[in-house]
Amino acid sequence: MDDDTPLTTADVPPRFLSATLLVNHVPHRALASDPRVSYALHVPAEHYSHGAGAAAGADPSAAKLPLLVSMHGTRRHVFDVYELAPFARSAPCAILAPLFPAGLDGPNDVDSFKLLRSRTLRSDLALLDILDEVAARWPGIDTRKVFLAGFSGGGQFVHRFLYLHPERLAAASIGAPGHVTVLDDSQNWPIGVKDAEALFGRTIDKDRVGKVPIQLIVGGAELAPHGGEEFWAWMRDLAGRNEGARQAMKFPAMVKGRLATLQELHGLWMRDGITAQFDVVPGVAHDPKGVREGVLAFLQPLIQEYSSNCIAPY
Numbered sequence: 001m002d003d004d005t006p007l008t009t010a011d012v013p014p015r016f017l018s019a020t021l022l023v024n025h026v027p028h029r030a031l032a033s034d035p036r037v038s039y040a041l042h043v044p045a046e047h048y049s050h051g052a053g054a055a056a057g058a059d060p061s062a063a064k065l066p067l068l069v070s071m072h073g074t075r076r077h078v079f080d081v082y083e084l085a086p087f088a089r090s091a092p093c094a095i096l097a098p099l100f101p102a103g104l105d106g107p108n109d110v111d112s113f114k115l116l117r118s119r120t121l122r123s124d125l126a127l128l129d130i131l132d133e134v135a136a137r138w139p140g141i142d143t144r145k146v147f148l149a150g151f152s153g154g155g156q157f158v159h160r161f162l163y164l165h166p167e168r169l170a171a172a173s174i175g176a177p178g179h180v181t182v183l184d185d186s187q188n189w190p191i192g193v194k195d196a197e198a199l200f201g202r203t204i205d206k207d208r209v210g211k212v213p214i215q216l217i218v219g220g221a222e223l224a225p226h227g228g229e230e231f232w233a234w235m236r237d238l239a240g241r242n243e244g245a246r247q248a249m250k251f252p253a254m255v256k257g258r259l260a261t262l263q264e265l266h267g268l269w270m271r272d273g274i275t276a277q278f279d280v281v282p283g284v285a286h287d288p289k290g291v292r293e294g295v296l297a298f299l300q301p302l303i304q305e306y307s308s309n310c311i312a313p314y
Contacts, residue, residue, distance in 0.1 A: 008137045014048045022138070023048060025081065028099060033129045034121075036104055040081045042088050042095040047140060064142035066093040066170070066303050067134070069127070071150030071157045073288070074110050076102065087296055091303045094141050098130055114156040115190050116164065117199055124161050124200070128168070144168075145306075147299055151175035151288040159265075162212060163193065163204050171213040171302045173295045174276075176258040176286060178226050180265045183272055191252075206272050214276035215298040217291050218262045219284030225254035226286075258286065 009022050017023040026041040047065050068088070070080040081097040088095045100113035104121050112118035131143040147170050150158040155177035162172045163181065183206065184192035189199055197203050259280065266278050277298060284290035 006133075006137050008139060009048065010139055017048055018045060025085070028078075029133075031126060031130055032133065034126055037098065037100055037123075037126045037130075039096060039098045039130050039134075040078065041097070041134070041138075042081050042085045043138060043141070044089045044092055044094065046089065047092065047094075065140055066091070066147065066306050067096055067131075067141050067143055068093045068147045068149065068299065068303070069096045069098070071098065071148065071154035072100075073150065073152035073154045074114075075152075076100075077288070087300075091300055092307065093147070093303050094138070096130070096134065096146075098127060100126070111153070114153050114160070116157070116160050117189075123157065124164055127161065128165070131168075145170040147171045147173075147303060147306075149173035149175070149295055149299065151291065151295075152177065152286065156180070160190070162209060162214070163196070164200055164202050166205065166208040166212050169212045170306050171215075171299060173215040173217060173298055174262075175288065175291055175295065176218045176222055177261065178254055178258055180261055182265065182268050206274060210272075210274040213302055214274070215279060215295070216262050216266055216276050217279040217281065217294050217298075218259050219287065219290055220259065220280045220282040221285040222258040223260075224257050226258075 007020060007022070009017060012020050012022060021027060023043045023045040026043060028038040028040045031037040031039065044065070068084070068091075070084060072078055072080075076099065078097050078099050081095055084095045087093075100121070100123055102110045105112040105118045109118075112121050113123040116122065116124040131146065134141055135143040145168060148158050148161060150156075150173070152175065155175045156179060158172050159174045159177065160181055162169060162174075163183075179190070181190045182192055183204065185194050186192060188195045193204055262278070266276060269276060279291075279294050279298070281291050281294055
């Protein structure tokens with residue numbers, strides 16, 4: 001095997017998988033198609049205790065571990081890969097934590113990954129490339145359909161990815177996005193979807209979107225817009241004087257809190273025949289850990305149901 005051939009779990013005896021950093025915590029790896037983007041995983045070693053991803057005597061094609069993709073928000077908290085390890089072992093599933101660094105589209109860029117398409121990035125295609133790499137290196141992980149969860153900026157990514165790639169999702173949890181894209185054919189992306197097919201080469205199929213189990217979740221104390229009115233007044237003034245700031249403002253100023261934003265999206269989806277579980281966590285402000293219990297309670301039975309069709313007992 002030469003240096004350019006990726007080592008896979010099929011190449012390594014199970015007793016050496018931890019030493020080769022292919023199970024438990026897997027450190028961030030650069031994505032081959034765009035090394036600016038990276039990803040880490042948690043792969044429960046128990047999945048390989050009876051062979052490379054398959055239980056003893058099981059059909060290897062059936063011994064697949066479901067994959068939960070935890071998409072970071074604007075602050076790039078990437079520690080979910082550690083914090084979700086107990087859930088990964090109990091569910092069971094593998095955890096994938098992509099990382100789209102700030103500054104990909106310029107020194108002030110913090111939002112490009114959320115929009116799926118920017119000047120130098122197609123973050124939806126980058127995630128699909130990550131899934132291809134995971135499928136090749138960890139053939140015991142099921143990447144055909146994944147469970148996708150994100151909070152705040154991650155919630156923005158999740159619902160837009162859901163629009164474009166519903167066939168790749170086993171479920172989607174959308175947590176407290178500050179801005180949303182509505183299924184409005186009169187407004188351009190990312191406010192609406194009028195030009196989505198021209199931008200992405202994909203038609204948004206509301207029926208397929210509606211077949212994906214969806215959770216909308218937000219804290220009950222998410223009542224005020226991010227930064228407050230004074231912040232957005234300053235942003236508008238800055239955009240009037242600075243071309244870079246003007247280009248960065250892809251959305252109008254926030255005038256409502258995230259709870260109201262999700263309530264509005266939920267209502268619009270219902271009108272389009274898209275159902276979603278809508279969870280409000282009392283007393284919680286903008287805190288991913290404050291809603292995590294609700295997210296995992298939504299995902300766990302879905303993962304276990306999916307597992308019964310994809311993974312043999314150990």
